[in-house]
Amino acid sequence: AQSVTQPDIHITVSEGASLELRCNYSYGATPYLFWYVQSPGQGLQLLLKYFSGDTLVQGIKGFEAEFKRSQSSFNLRKPSVHWSDAAEYFCAVRGPGNKLTFGTGTQLKVEL
């Protein structure tokens, strides 16, 4: 069965600093990978997705992620974090039946 690991439970960065959130996955076939963001009290919003092709994918709000098959990773990055980026971020992998398996999430705090 597929699984997703997000090793960082909490991350704190200063506004304007760069950000990298880690995600490692386990899946037997070519993975479909996603990053979702959840603001407090809200549902999940899709940031970006990887299905195939270019391993560097661009998403909304200035985020990007790089798929590295050799490392089974799909890390999320942003060059300059804004205070409004404070939220919880979830990495997910698609399995059979189009079901998503989520990681446990990384809570991002942005210091002004």
Next chain:
Amino acid sequence: NAGVTQTPKFRVLKTGQSMTLLCAQDMNHEYMYWYRQDPGMGLRLIHYSVGEGTTAKGEVPDGYNVSRLKKQNFLLGLESAAPSQTSVYFCASTLTPGLAGNDPHSGANVLTFGAGSRLTVL
């Protein structure tokens, strides 16, 4: 276009009471899902449906039942609520992947989520 709508948004139950959460989508999506979100555990799949009249178990189905009598609605029921079912519940839907192939630019494979339903069982 409302997307995915969940009702109610908040509910407090006593142990042993029953209730139903309703998920409605107006996007003509075939697949629908119920997840629960608990601190430190991410989202875990409870049940899902690949079309009207079908349901299947997910990762944590015990204590829940579901029904998909109409394509646009997916109901999650708790017959006898327990404190362990205190959680935030999310519904999601998506197109049938096979219809759109593997086109990464299609809406298939991407789940649209509702805003969540916070349930507290005392």
